[in-house]
Amino acid sequence: MLFNSVEFLLFLPVIFALYWFVFKKLIHQNILILCxxxxxxxxxxxxxxxxxxxxxxVDYSIGLLLQKEKVIRKRKILLWTSILVNLGLLGYLKxxxxxxxxxxxxxxxxxxxxxxxxxxxxxxxxxSFYTFQTLSYTIDVYRKKIIPTNNFIAFxxxxxxxxxxxAGPIERATHLLPQFYKKRIFDYRNAVMGMRLILWGFFxxxxxxxxxxxxxxxIFENYMNYSSATLIFxxxxxxFQIYGDFAGYSNIAIGVSRLxxxxxxxNFKYPYFSRDxxxxxxxxxxxxxxxxxxxxxxxxxxxxxxxYSQIRNVFVIFIVSGFWHGANWTFIxxxxxxxxxxxxxxxxxxxxxxxDDFDSKTLFPTVKVFVQMCTTFILITFAWIFFxxxxxxxxxxxxxxxFVNSNYLKISSAYTYNHNIRPLxxxxxxxxxxxxxSRDREEFVNTFFERNTYFRYxxxxxxxxxxxxNIQNEASGFIYxxx
Numbered sequence: 290m291l292f293n294s295v296e297f298l299l300f301l302p303v304i305f306a307l308y309w310f311v312f313k314k315l316i317h318q319n320i321l322i323l324c325x326x327x328x329x330x331x332x333x334x335x336x337x338x339x340x341x342x343x344x345x346x347v348d349y350s351i352g353l354l355l356q357k358e359k360v361i362r363k364r365k366i367l368l369w370t371s372i373l374v375n376l377g378l379l380g381y382l383k384x385x386x387x388x389x390x391x392x393x394x395x396x397x398x399x400x401x402x403x404x405x406x407x408x409x410x411x412x413x414x415x416x417s418f419y420t421f422q423t424l425s426y427t428i429d430v431y432r433k434k435i436i437p438t439n440n441f442i443a444f445x446x447x448x449x450x451x452x453x454x455x456a457g458p459i460e461r462a463t464h465l466l467p468q469f470y471k472k473r474i475f476d477y478r479n480a481v482m483g484m485r486l487i488l489w490g491f492f493x494x495x496x497x498x499x500x501x502x503x504x505x506x507x508i509f510e511n512y513m514n515y516s517s518a519t520l521i522f523x524x525x526x527x528x529f530q531i532y533g534d535f536a537g538y539s540n541i542a543i544g545v546s547r548l549x550x551x552x553x554x555x556n557f558k559y560p561y562f563s564r565d566x567x568x569x570x571x572x573x574x575x576x577x578x579x580x581x582x583x584x585x586x587x588x589x590x591x592x593x594x595x596x597y598s599q600i601r602n603v604f605v606i607f608i609v610s611g612f613w614h615g616a617n618w619t620f621i622x623x624x625x626x627x628x629x630x631x632x633x634x635x636x637x638x639x640x641x642x643x644x645d646d647f648d649s650k651t652l653f654p655t656v657k658v659f660v661q662m663c664t665t666f667i668l669i670t671f672a673w674i675f676f677x678x679x680x681x682x683x684x685x686x687x688x689x690x691x692f693v694n695s696n697y698l699k700i701s702s703a704y705t706y707n708h709n710i711r712p713l714x715x716x717x718x719x720x721x722x723x724x725x726x727s728r729d730r731e732e733f734v735n736t737f738f739e740r741n742t743y744f745r746y747x748x749x750x751x752x753x754x755x756x757x758x759n760i761q762n763e764a765s766g767f768i769y770x771x772x
Contacts, residue, residue: 290332291766292541293494300329305548315472319442322549326449330414337413340378345448347374348423352430352437352444364431371427379420383412387616414770415455417613421580423448426462428584435463443469452545456538456769458556458576465553473550483547486540492752493537494767496759497720500713501530509677512687520691527677528670529717532561534768535574559728561669564661566630568643569669577613581606592635599635604628614676615771619684623675630668716755 290297304325312321331338351371358364426447429435438444447466453459508515508523515523539556546553556575563569570578582591586606590598604625611624634640654662671688678684 290329292538292545293491293760293765296332300325301545301548308549309475315470316442318473319446319469322451323442323446323449326446326451326454329451330449330454333414334411340382340413340416341419341449342445344375344378344420344423345445347371348427348448349438349441349444351427353439355427355430356437368427368431372424375420375424379416382416384612384616412771418457418459419448419454421459421577422462425459425580425584426466429462435466438466440470450546450551452542452551453553456535456542456767457574458539458542458554459580460553460576465551468551476550479547479550483544486544486547488544488749488752488756490537490540490542490544491756493533493540493720495537495756495761496716497533498530498537498768499534499761499765500716500759501526501533502765504710504713505530505677509687512690515690517691517693520687524670524674524677527673528561528666529720531673531676531768532557533720538767538769559724561666562662562725562728563665564643564658565634565639565665566627566668567634567640569665570627570631571644577610581610585609596636600632603631603635607631618681619675619678622681622684623672626672626675630672 290300304321308318308321312318327338330341348371351367355364355367358367426435426444430437443466446469447460447462450460450465505523505527508519509527512520512523536557543553543555554576558572558575560569560572563572586602589605590602592599592602607624607628608621609624611620611622611627614620614623631640634642653659674687675681675684678687
């Protein structure tokens, strides 16, 4: 069920009304959320429910066993059972065909023909997200950072919580699970703040991301026919498409959660204003970046040890992050590129230079900061070309045409003739300016609307109308659903 679908717009108010006005006891509210989450997830394919229920049972049981077991060796066996079961399912469903194809191609390059068929596997929606969420619970129980729960309903609801089930934020049990134990009381102000986040999330998704999508699709599908400027334009638009798409989902998820009295972690923090790559990854998809930091990067050594170990760990974390996104060499190259971007900062010990928030006292950035932000954005946009392309060959050919095709200053007339980009340009400028002037605020949407009554309601109406005017006939999926 998509957030931007009619079905969800009917589903949400029904669950909201039942939650606050019918099922007022905590246990009943949790059961309602659990059933609603299974319904929400099963809307795509009810067969996927067996996988998520299986993962839930495995990690719930292992958590209880870890609490009772004192022998270190046996505790490690339990932990690795959880890791292998969860990653085994993820690997089989998501990466089986990738490894088989590459295995066959490797031998074919040596002149050895191997007859092996791939499987027609439908990837369960959001499996990468809920797998990491359940794994974090088992690992934290093993590390004794959290006491395992014997409340199966609370744990199952934590795993399947529908607002963030299929595309995050990837929550930690230490943060979200305790919220299912506490009585929730309706808070009008919190609900209003949630609705504002939902409204802004729809603007990001429908107006920015879906607005960019047709132009991006056209340029990437027909890049051989367009000028260099057009290809650069398409790459920049994809940067905004993927940001609006994913940040929009995260804001809707956080906003919906607030309607039910839950708090989710922030997932984006104005990433395109970052002054270097290290800062970008502290501001982009924060829940995944911190997950890899805490459960992979630090355990393999992190920034400790010699430079060789540090470089190895950086490449491991970025390449695994790329592979997490999908079974395609494009994602691996995308991850490796980001590792290469990160290396100079690591070698010069400047990867922690920009850990502060943006300076909000100046209206415009200094020349130095502006150059840093533009350089970072260019590097990120270049890497996104691999992320967006169907395969490595297409990505390299796309980049080659940027340098081979003529005219770096003018977008192809064949393109502008068929596309009116002015409305989208206005929306993008509004979007960028609003984020820039709110860059020092935790939730600029709520700060932005904390003005006088007339301004607030005028903006509600304007943004809502813009969203309605840009709604497509058929709801478009979210890019990160495929991961």
